[in-house]
Amino acid sequence: MRSPAAGRSRALLTIVLAMTLLVGGVGWLQLQQWQAVERSLAINRSDISWNYHQFELEYLKLLNQLKNTLREGRRNDDMAELALRYQILASRFELLQQGDAGEQLRKQTELAPVVASLGRILAALDPYLGDDPLPFDANKLARMEPLLAGQLGKVRQLVLGSSVAQNHRTTEHLHVIREQLRTTTASSSMLALLVLGFAFMTLRQLRLAHQRNDELGTLHAEMSHRATHDAMTGLSNRDEFKRRLGLRLVSLRPQQAEDGVLFIDLDRFKMVNDACGHHAGDQLLREVGQLLSQSLNPDDTLARLGGDEFGVILHEHSQQQALRVAEQLCARLDGYRFVFSGQRFRIGASVGLVMLNGRWTSAGAVLQAADSARYVAKAMGSNRVHLYRESDCDIEAYRDQMHWMQRLDSALDQDQLRLYWQRIVPLREDQLARGIKGEVLLRLQEGEQLIGPQKLLQAAERFGMSSRVDCWVIGATLDWLEQHRSALDHVAELAINLSGQSVGDKAFHRFLINELERRHLPAGKLVFEITETAAIADIDASRTLIKTLQGLGVKVALDDFGSGMSSFGYLKNLPVDYLKIDSQFIRELAHDAYDQVAVQAICNVAKVTGKLTIAEGIEDATVEALLRDYAVDFGQGYHWHQPEPLAALLQADVAAEPARPRLGHQEPGSGRIRP
Structure with missing residues (x-):
C-alpha cells in the first residue's frame, strides 16, 4: 500500500x-x-x-x-x-x-x-x-x-x-x-x-489539503448524521423514518411476515412543559427516547417524529406480536416517573398501530393511518393501544374532523367566513325598550352554500385552531362596529363567544385586551360569553380574564350554565354579569319536571347573586310562557328570530317584536351555533 x-x-x-x-x-x-x-x-x-x-x-x-x-x-x-x-x-x-x-x-x-x-x-x-x-x-x-x-x-x-x-x-x-x-x-x-517557491508551497498545500480532507470527511459525516437524526434525542428524525419506512414498503413480499408501525404520543408532556419549563420537556424527551431504545430489538427502527411524538418500525412482527410490543411499551411508559426539580410526573402514552402489507403504497399514508389510530387511543382515555382497521368508525370520525379542519383553514385564508346575528329578546317588562341585544354567530360561505359551523368548530377545538377562529371573529366584529358606529345607537349589547382554548390562552388574552383598548368603542356595547366548562377548567385564569374585561367596560356571560358539575359552588368565584341557561334544560322544559326545577333554581341563584339570566334554544310559545313565569330576564331562539347577516342589525327595530318562524325543531346545521 x-x-x-x-x-x-x-x-x-x-x-x-x-x-x-x-x-x-x-x-x-x-x-x-x-x-x-x-x-x-x-x-x-x-x-x-x-x-x-x-x-x-x-x-x-x-x-x-x-x-x-x-x-x-x-x-x-x-x-x-x-x-x-x-x-x-x-x-x-x-x-x-x-x-x-x-x-x-x-x-x-x-x-x-x-x-x-x-x-x-x-x-x-x-x-x-x-x-x-x-x-x-x-x-x-x-x-x-x-x-x-x-x-x-x-x-x-x-x-x-x-x-x-x-x-x-x-x-x-x-x-x-x-x-x-x-x-x-x-x-x-x-x-x-518561482518554481522552487511553488514547489515548497505545493508541498505545504498538499499537507494542508490532506488535513482539510480529513476535516471535511469528519464534517460530512457529522452533517449526514444531523440530516437524518434528531438533535434533541439522537434518534432518527421524521425524514429518515419515512425514508426507511418507504424502503421497507418496497422490500415487503407477500410471503414475508408483516411489519408493524407504531405512532407513540406522550399523554402528559404539556403538563411537564407548563409546570417546569421547556428544559424539563427536553430532558423528558431524552429520557423517553432512551427508555424506548432499551425496550426494542436492535433491528427495529425508532425515531422522534416531532414534538412529543415517536415512531417505531417493528421488523417482521405478526399482528399479535406487534400488539404485544405496543402494550409493553405503554406499560413501561405508564410505570415510568419523570423527576425534575423535586417534582415527580406520571407520563403514559397513547399508541396507534398499523400493520404493513401490500395495500400500502406510501410512507405518508402509513403515518397518517397510524396517527389516526393514535388519536382514537387518546380519545378512549389515553395510555392505550389502538389497531388501525380500514372500517374503523372512530378513525373515520377522525378523518372527517381532519377534512373539516382543512376546510376551516382554507376558509380563514380565503375570507369565506361570514358574521350573522340572532336577537336576544327581553322577557320581563323592565327590560323592554332598552335597545336591541343580540349574539354574533358564525357561518361558512362556500359558493352559494351557507354552512353552519358545528363541525368546523369541533375540528377547531380538536386541532387547536379555536383561538385563531376567535381572533378572526373578534377582529371582524370590532371592525364592523367601528365602521357603523354612528348607526348603532339602537343596539344595546352584542355578545361574542370565546372558546375554551382562548380562555386559557395568555397570548389570546393579550390580543383581546389590545383590540379593545385601541378601538375605543362605547362602553357597555360588548358582552363576551365563556362556557361554564371552560371557566371551571382554569378558574384562576377565567377570573382574571373576567375582571380585566369588566375593567374595560365589557360585560361577561357564563354560557351553558348548569352543564358542569357543582355549578353553584363555582359561581361565587366567577363575577359574571349574565347566566346563560344551558339549552339542555330548555328543550323539554314543558314536559320535564326536573328541567323546570333546575331552571327555577338557576333563576333564584341569579337573583340572589345579582346576575341576569338568558335562556337559549327556545322554539315555542309554551316554553316562552314558562320562562316568563320563572322570571327569566331574556330569551333566545328560533321561536323569535332566525339568524341573519350582521348587516341586518342596522335596520332592526327596537320596538317591533321579532318575527316568529313556524314552531318545531330547526333544520340540521341551521341552528344556534356560536363561534
Whole structure:
C-alpha cells in the first residue's frame, strides 16, 4: 500500500518537472521569436531596397528610351516603348510611397523635396506618355530630356537615403530584440525561482489539503448524521423514518411476515412543559427516547417524529406480536416517573398501530393511518393501544374532523367566513325598550352554500385552531362596529363567544385586551360569553380574564350554565354579569319536571347573586310562557328570530317584536351555533 508521503513526493516531482519544462519552453519560444523577427527584418529590408533600385533602373531606362525616340524621330514602336517605360516608372514611384517603404520615406523629411521634384517631372510627362496621350510634340519632349537627366542625381540621392534609413531601422529593431532577450533571460531566472517557491508551497498545500480532507470527511459525516437524526434525542428524525419506512414498503413480499408501525404520543408532556419549563420537556424527551431504545430489538427502527411524538418500525412482527410490543411499551411508559426539580410526573402514552402489507403504497399514508389510530387511543382515555382497521368508525370520525379542519383553514385564508346575528329578546317588562341585544354567530360561505359551523368548530377545538377562529371573529366584529358606529345607537349589547382554548390562552388574552383598548368603542356595547366548562377548567385564569374585561367596560356571560358539575359552588368565584341557561334544560322544559326545577333554581341563584339570566334554544310559545313565569330576564331562539347577516342589525327595530318562524325543531346545521 502506498504511503501518503510517497504520493505527495511523486506529485511534487511531477509539478517541479512540469514547471522546468515550462521555463525551458518559454526560453525556446523567445529564441524562436527573435529569429523570426530577424528573418522578417531581413526580408523586409531586402524588399524595400529592391524597390528603390528598381525605381532607379526604370528611371534610367525611361531616359535612354526618350533619347532614342528623339534621335530616331517619331516611330510608333519607339513611342509605345517610351509610354511603357513611363508607366512602369510611375508604378514604381507609387510603390515607394506605400507600405513600409512609404513609412520610411515619410520619416526622412530631408528627402521630401526630392520626392516632390520627381513627382512634378512625372506629372509633366503624363500628358504625352499617359493613358490618353496628346499628339507627338518633339520640341516639348526634347525639353523634357535635360530635366530628366538633371533629376538623375536626386534619384540616386533618394536610393542612398533609403539605404541609410533602412540600416538605422534595422539597428533599432536589433536593439529592441536584445532588450527582449535580456528580459526573457531575467524572466526565466525569476520563473525558475518561482518554481522552487511553488514547489515548497505545493508541498505545504498538499499537507494542508490532506488535513482539510480529513476535516471535511469528519464534517460530512457529522452533517449526514444531523440530516437524518434528531438533535434533541439522537434518534432518527421524521425524514429518515419515512425514508426507511418507504424502503421497507418496497422490500415487503407477500410471503414475508408483516411489519408493524407504531405512532407513540406522550399523554402528559404539556403538563411537564407548563409546570417546569421547556428544559424539563427536553430532558423528558431524552429520557423517553432512551427508555424506548432499551425496550426494542436492535433491528427495529425508532425515531422522534416531532414534538412529543415517536415512531417505531417493528421488523417482521405478526399482528399479535406487534400488539404485544405496543402494550409493553405503554406499560413501561405508564410505570415510568419523570423527576425534575423535586417534582415527580406520571407520563403514559397513547399508541396507534398499523400493520404493513401490500395495500400500502406510501410512507405518508402509513403515518397518517397510524396517527389516526393514535388519536382514537387518546380519545378512549389515553395510555392505550389502538389497531388501525380500514372500517374503523372512530378513525373515520377522525378523518372527517381532519377534512373539516382543512376546510376551516382554507376558509380563514380565503375570507369565506361570514358574521350573522340572532336577537336576544327581553322577557320581563323592565327590560323592554332598552335597545336591541343580540349574539354574533358564525357561518361558512362556500359558493352559494351557507354552512353552519358545528363541525368546523369541533375540528377547531380538536386541532387547536379555536383561538385563531376567535381572533378572526373578534377582529371582524370590532371592525364592523367601528365602521357603523354612528348607526348603532339602537343596539344595546352584542355578545361574542370565546372558546375554551382562548380562555386559557395568555397570548389570546393579550390580543383581546389590545383590540379593545385601541378601538375605543362605547362602553357597555360588548358582552363576551365563556362556557361554564371552560371557566371551571382554569378558574384562576377565567377570573382574571373576567375582571380585566369588566375593567374595560365589557360585560361577561357564563354560557351553558348548569352543564358542569357543582355549578353553584363555582359561581361565587366567577363575577359574571349574565347566566346563560344551558339549552339542555330548555328543550323539554314543558314536559320535564326536573328541567323546570333546575331552571327555577338557576333563576333564584341569579337573583340572589345579582346576575341576569338568558335562556337559549327556545322554539315555542309554551316554553316562552314558562320562562316568563320563572322570571327569566331574556330569551333566545328560533321561536323569535332566525339568524341573519350582521348587516341586518342596522335596520332592526327596537320596538317591533321579532318575527316568529313556524314552531318545531330547526333544520340540521341551521341552528344556534356560536363561534
